[in-house]
Each structure stands twice: as C-alpha cells, then as structure tokens.
Amino acid sequence: MKKGRGRTSRIRRRKLSRSSESRGGAFRDAHSFIHDVGTPDISSLLNESCKPEFIELKKWLKDRKFEDPNLIPARFPGTGRGLMSKTSLREGQVIISLPASCLLTTDTVIRSYLGAYIAKWQPPPSPLLALCTFLVAEKHAGTRSPWKPYLDILPKAYALPVCLEPKVVNLFPRPLKAKAREQRTRVQELFTSSRDFFSSLQPLFSEAVESIFSYSALLWAWCTVNTRSVYMKLRRRQCFSAEPDTCALAPYLDLLNHSPNVQVKAAFNEETRCYEIRAASSCRRHEEVFICYGPHDNQRLLLEYGFVSTRNPHACVYVSEGNFDEKMES
Numbered sequence: 001m002k003k004g005r006g007r008t009s010r011i012r013r014r015k016l017s018r019s020s021e022s023r024g025g026a027f028r029d030a031h032s033f034i035h036d037v038g039t040p041d042i043s044s045l046l047n048e049s050c051k052p053e054f055i056e057l058k059k060w061l062k063d064r065k066f067e068d069p070n071l072i073p074a075r076f077p078g079t080g081r082g083l084m085s086k087t088s089l090r091e092g093q094v095i096i097s098l099p100a101s102c103l104l105t106t107d108t109v110i111r112s113y114l115g116a117y118i119a120k121w122q123p124p125p126s127p128l129l130a131l132c133t134f135l136v137a138e139k140h141a142g143t144r145s146p147w148k149p150y151l152d153i154l155p156k157a158y159a160l161p162v163c164l165e166p167k168v169v170n171l172f173p174r175p176l177k178a179k180a181r182e183q184r185t186r187v188q189e190l191f192t193s194s195r196d197f198f199s200s201l202q203p204l205f206s207e208a209v210e211s212i213f214s215y216s217a218l219l220w221a222w223c224t225v226n227t228r229s230v231y232m233k234l235r236r237r238q239c240f241s242a243e244p245d246t247c248a249l250a251p252y253l254d255l256l257n258h259s260p261n262v263q264v265k266a267a268f269n270e271e272t273r274c275y276e277i278r279a280a281s282s283c284r285r286h287e288e289v290f291i292c293y294g295p296h297d298n299q300r301l302l303l304e305y306g307f308v309s310t311r312n313p314h315a316c317v318y319v320s321e322g323n324f325d326e327k328m329e330s
C-alpha cells in the first residue's frame with residue numbers, strides 16, 4: 001500500500017489541514033500543510049536555482065568572487081520571482097554582500113569599447129544614456145557578451161506605464177494618467193535626442209545601428225535601469241552630462257522584491273568594496289527575503305516599478321483640483 005492512503009492517515013491529514021487553517025496566512029498554511037503530509041517542502045517547490053539560467057549566473061558570479069550559500073532564487077505566490085533564505089536571518093545580519101566586480105556602473109561602460117565614443121561625444125551623454133547604451137549593445141552581442149549570464153535573467157518585458165498601450169493608460173485615474181504620459185514623453189525624448197549619438201557608434205557594429213538601438217531596445221534598457229538599479233553615488237566625470245550618476249546594476253541582489261513593511265540598510269562599503277544590504281528586521285527560514293525600495297505610495301510603485309503593494313502603509317489618494325471641486329460641490 002502506498003504511504004498515506006489509509007483511514008488513519010486521512011484523519012491525520014484532515015486534522016493537519018484544520019490546524020493550519022486556524023493559524024491564518026495563505027502562504028504559511030501551504031507551508032505547514034505540504035510539509036506535514038510528507039510531500040516535498042514548499043522551499044523545494046518554489047526553488048528556481050536548478051534552472052539553467054541561474055546555474056550559469058551562479059558560475060558567472062563565482063568567477064567574480066561572489067558566492068552566497070544562503071539566498072536562493074525562487075518563485076513566490078503574489079510577488080513572483082525573488083530570493084528565499086535557506087536559514088533564518090537575524091536583525092542586523094548582512095543579507096547580501098556583492099563585490100564591486102559584479103556591479104555594472106558607468107565605470108564599467110567607460111572601461112568598455114564604448115568609452116572612447118562617449119568621451120568624444122558632444123554634448124556629453126547622461127550617465128543613464130551610457131548605461132542604457134551598454135545594455136542594448138551587450139544584449140545585441142548575445143553569446144559574445146561577458147554579461148550574458150546576467151542579461152539572460154533580466155525580464156524580457158516590463159509593466160511600467162511607459163510600456164502600456166495608451167488605451168490602458170487612459171483607464172488610469174487622472175493624476176496617474178498625467179504622470180504616465182510624462183514618463184512616455186521622457187523616454188521618447190531620450191530616444192530622439194540620442195539618435196545621433198547612436199549613429200556615431202556605427203563603426204562598432206556590422207549591422208545598421210538603427211536596427212540595434214531601436215525605440216523598443218532603448219525602452220527595455222531604460223526600464224531595466226529604472227526598476228533594478230541600486231543607489232550608488234559615483235564621482236562626477238567630465239565625459240558625462242551634469243545629471244547625477246547614482247545608478248548601479250547589481251546582478252543577483254536585484255532579485256530582491258519590495259515590501260513596505262521591512263527595513264534594511266543598503267550602501268556600498270568602501271572598506272570591503274562590496275555593496276551590502278543589512279536586515280533591520282529578522283526573516284524566517286524558507287521565507288521570501290524582502291528589501292524596501294523606499295516609503296513609496298502605490299502610484300509611485302506603479303510608475304517606477306510596475307506593481308502595487310497590497311496593504312501599503314504609504315498608500316494615499318491623489319485628488320486633482322477639478323476632481324476636488326466636483327466632490328465639494330456634490
């Protein structure tokens with residue numbers, strides 16, 4: 001007889017199911033139930049670290065002196081792909097410490113084949129444009145790119161308002177609609193104003209630059225930088241415009257999802273030469289590890305990251321002038 005088919009085990013399963021209901025929390029219920037009846041525990045069901053793209057990424061990170069036995073990529077109900085802790089994390093403990101050699105910053109771009117082209121271009125391109133250009137060029141390089149294992153785990157598409165059909169944006173409340181249109185204008189202007197710069201890169205490619213640096217390629221790169229970079233202030237360089245140079249792409253670390261209810265300390269540590277994130281609250285074993293992207297309301301989360309947070313303590317309602325007058329009159 002197969003294990004767990006008899007009357008006794010049916011009764012035991014019913015009892016377990018009832019006790020997990022009373023503890024509350026859909027995810028925790030699933031955890032206790034699946035664990036108790038002897039099927040694989042939830043951590044192995046969610047685990048994505050055996051996927052070929054993560055195996056490649058781990059090898060790539062190891063070559064750059066980063067190994068983390070504690071965090072594993074996993075897919076969670078509600079938040080999607082993120083990182084899970086194999087052990088419990090104490091308050092104050094370093095969650096992740098990523099060496100500078102893994103970071104993609106404007107320093108990386110300047111040291112690359114793009115450096116000479118950026119240095120001679122007038123007016124100087126912005127640090128954001130430099131990062132986007134590098135991402136598009138490396139993505140185009142495919143298997144020739146040393147960044148391929150990182151590029152392969154990046155989302156293929158984004159859900160920021162700038163990526164949505166205008167008819168969908170039209171359904172947004174008025175204040176959000178205005179912000180979404182501003183965002184679209186900003187990216188379109190970046191594309192239009194960068195065309196000549198992209199043309200100057202033609203000697204680097206055998207294909208026409210117009211087909212490589214298309215609007216959709218720039219949009220993908222712009223969303224990648226805007227949704228995934230960490231704050232890291234770099235020194236001002238003459239070859240860039242005066243906009244702040246504060247974005248660093250941090251492979252693997254950028255798999256951490258947001259929760260408005262956790263606190264973390266994040267910064268580049270000049271002594272260890274690592275970008276470190278330290279937990280300000282504890283986290284249980286086999287649970288998703290969250291960081292906080294900032295005290296953002298849902299409008300800002302949607303505009304900057306393409307999602308909203310349920311039970312967001314920073315949630316607020318935007319009231320436009322016209323809207324306010326209408327409500328006051330009724």
Ligand SMILES: C[S@@+](CC[C@H](N)C(=O)[O-])C[C@H]1O[C@@H](n2cnc3c(N)ncnc32)[C@H](O)[C@@H]1O
Binds near residue numbers: 078257
């Ligand atoms: C830094 S990345 C985090 C990793 C990302 N989930 C992934 O699969 O690569 C930021 C993006 O993750 C998603 N995200 C982050 N926190 C989330 C949450 N609490 N709920 C839903 N999606 C979230 C959003 O798409 C956001 O733009």
